[in-house]
Amino acid sequence: MNSELLMKLAAKAADDKKAQDIVVLNMQGVSPIADYFVICHANSDRQVQAIAKEIKDKAEENTVLVKKMEGYDEGRWVLIDMGDVVAHVFHRDERSYYNLERLWGDAPIEFIEMAAD
Template sequence: MDNQTLLKTVVKACDDKRAEDIVVLDMRGISLIADYFLICNGNSDKQIQAIAREVKEKAEEAGTAVRRMEGFEEGKWVLIDLGDIVAHIFNRDERNYYNLERLWGDAPTVSAESVLQ
């Protein structure tokens, strides 16, 4: 599966579980870690876990193996490594504290709406 299709799958999975403030950072040429970071937040530990579960299930259904998932049990910041795409699912306080959008401020932002079209 190509990165654009996988990115669309991941954004849609987050959107389907009502993730808030979905942001995609284009990390190509900036970081060797991944081509894209997806950042979003949920309103509760249960919602964050539901979003993470949906991302994992939809990625696997599309034929992409989840390399690693961290933080699921705590439900504060779940990191899902899908290879060229890394999803960060936060609670609002953790997201504000770590502020990955600012940390990776050089990365162009891709709107979730444009990914879904």
């Protein structure tokens, strides 16, 4: 699966679990870390965990190797490393504190459309 399709899969999985303010940063040419960062947040630790689990499960269902998932037990900032795509699922408070969108301000924002259910 190419990185653009994986990014869309991760964003859709987050949306399916009611993630808020889903933003995708195109990291190509900005950082060698990944092609895309998918960033979103939730209002509770449990919802953060549910979103992260959904992203991981959908990736694995599509034979994507999830290299690492960190922060799941705490449910405050979960990082799901899928190689070319890294998803960051924050608790609302942590998202505003770390503000990855500002930190990686050189990265263009990708606009993706979520299908209406």
